[in-house]
Amino acid sequence: MLRGKHPAAAHGAAPEKSMKHAVRDAWNDPSFLLLTAGFFVCGFHVAFIATHLPGVVALCGLPPAVGAWALSLIGLFNIAGSFASGWAIGRWRMKSVLSLLYAARAAAVLGFMFAPKTASTFMVFAVVLGFTYLSTVPPTVGLVGKLHGVRYVATLFGIVMLSHQIGGFLGAWLGGQVFERTGSYDWLWYTDIMLAIGAALIHLPIKEAPRLRPALAV
Helix, strand or coil, rough: CCCCCCHHHHHHCCCCCHHHHHHHHHCHHHHHHHHHHHHHHHHHHHHHHHHHHHHHHHCCCCCCHHHHHHHHHHHHHEEEEEEHHHHHHCCCCCCHHHHHHHHHHHHHHHHHHHCCCCHHHHHHHHHHHHHHHHCCCCHHHHHHHHHHHCCCCHHHHHHHHHHHHHHHHHHHHHHHHHHHHCCCCCHHHHHHHHHHHHHHHHHHCCCCCCCCCCCCCC
8 A cells, every 4th residue: 555656756756766876875974884883882782781681680689670670660761761862853963862872871881880789779770771772763763864865764774773783782692701701791881881982972973964865867
């Protein structure tokens, strides 16, 4: 039912460019590459937390219920964070919202590292993390569409999402590797902080203006 072209195409409008050209243009766009790199960090962060937070709780000598409640709070406040992010990008530049979210993650993890490891600390940490957890998705998708149009936004965001999933694999896998070798997650926390700071910085040079090029007749 959704197949077919927009009626404007039947009235002499310029032909749409192909998916191949859309992907090529995106791949040659530094802003798109910076956005993709930032989403790698998002994947690293969320997969590391989701996989290893219960292990961190156990390492701190707290009951497993603390880990379960923390993960539940992350999920609950993730809903609020995603809605808030969607509201924010209607008022401020999407790259600025993304930079702020990654900076907030870095600050949250840094604060957690130095805070006493009590059940209350984990709950507060989970609330802050949940608010920033997947709130990066609305501005990321929005930037893909703003930079290169919505005609192939699913394909282009799929490329960005692939970077996220690679980051997710590394976050989950490296967490286990580091713990097996050191008996601690500290190095992964420090890595996460540095990556989040890097992601906050690399979004700043993004040129938030459409880079649509004239369609090529094929």
